[in-house]
Amino acid sequence: MTIVTRFAPSPTGYQHLGHAYAALFAFAAAKDANGRFLVRIEDIDPTRCRPAFEQQIYADLAWLGIEWETPVRRQSDHLDAYRDALSALEARNLTFPCFCTRKDIEAEITAAGGAPHGPDGPVYPGTCRHFSTDERQSRIAAHEPHAIRLDMEAALNETKALTWHDLGIGERLAAPEKFGDVVLARKDTPTSYHLAVTLDDHLQGVTLVTRGMDLVEATDIQRLLQSLLGFDVPTYHHHPLLLGSDGKRLAKRDQSKTLKALRDEGVTPDDVKLMIAGMTNA
Numbered sequence: 001m002t003i004v005t006r007f008a009p010s011p012t013g014y015q016h017l018g019h020a021y022a023a024l025f026a027f028a029a030a031k032d033a034n035g036r037f038l039v040r041i042e043d044i045d046p047t048r049c050r051p052a053f054e055q056q057i058y059a060d061l062a063w064l065g066i067e068w069e070t071p072v073r074r075q076s077d078h079l080d081a082y083r084d085a086l087s088a089l090e091a092r093n094l095t096f097p098c099f100c101t102r103k104d105i106e107a108e109i110t111a112a113g114g115a116p117h118g119p120d121g122p123v124y125p126g127t128c129r130h131f132s133t134d135e136r137q138s139r140i141a142a143h144e145p146h147a148i149r150l151d152m153e154a155a156l157n158e159t160k161a162l163t164w165h166d167l168g169i170g171e172r173l174a175a176p177e178k179f180g181d182v183v184l185a186r187k188d189t190p191t192s193y194h195l196a197v198t199l200d201d202h203l204q205g206v207t208l209v210t211r212g213m214d215l216v217e218a219t220d221i222q223r224l225l226q227s228l229l230g231f232d233v234p235t236y237h238h239h240p241l242l243l244g245s246d247g248k249r250l251a252k253r254d255q256s257k258t259l260k261a262l263r264d265e266g267v268t269p270d271d272v273k274l275m276i277a278g279m280t281n282a
């Protein structure tokens with residue numbers, strides 16, 4: 001079987017060493033196995049993504065000596081595909097429209113005296129799950145903005161115990177219930193991160209998903225979506241996150257030096273690889 005890996009950045013800022021590590025990790029996993037390496041641009045959030053950041057991603061990757069297949073899949077070009085996958089789940093009554101605002105959800109949680117904390121934040125209290133079909137239809141007809149959520153209980157009733165395999169961690173039993181009724185389509189776009197990633201990894205024939213440890217929990221929900229949609233299950237390899245000298249993970253919002261800035265200072269791709277090696281062996 002040909003190994004297919006991918007690097008799936010969101011063009012919401014300039015990339016730093018953590019992105020270089022993730023990209024080189026995925027690229028090496030493909031090359032070492034004579035496999036294929038893909039880049040996917042995860043730009044479903046129109047408020048945060050910028051074409052200039054996307055262009056810089058390509059420039060950074062090329063500078064690092066990474067080669068990828070073209071055309072690159074850009075998620076914003078495939079909204080219809082996400083809509084279709086969503087419709088398939090809707091037709092099986094596995095979803096419901098959610099009209100809540102962030103404030104409504106907070107108020108409901110406060111009134112209930114709290115909510116369990118899931119990987120994406122407090123678990124949705126289920127406010128809109130019990131609406132009648134009539135109520136849903138009339139609110140949609142009135143153009144009330146709404147997200148689409150997975151009905152977690154209904155989804156779990158359709159699946160058996162699910163596992164996935166990670167080359168580092170080993171076999172893992174998925175526990176998607178900790179997400180509650182996760183959002184599958186946001187109010188402003190007909191998908192969410194989890195749905196888009198699951199569908200794309202399937203459509204692109206990705207066999208080995210490599211990404212940072214911060215997404216380990218996300219794999220449980222993506223595994224559930226794979227099962228509901230009848231997709232093959234890739235192997236996973238979640239790698240450690242690079243930490244700065246303060247012991248905190250590098251993040252776009254921090255002052256961590258961007259690859260662009262390092263390059264402008266005269267740092268070479270080999271220097272970058274040495275810096276990463278120093279940080280991962282620490």
Ligand code: GLU
Pocket residue numbers: 008009010042197210211215
């Ligand atoms: N787009 C995600 C990010 O930039 C990565 C998604 C993934 O690798 O599954 O964090």
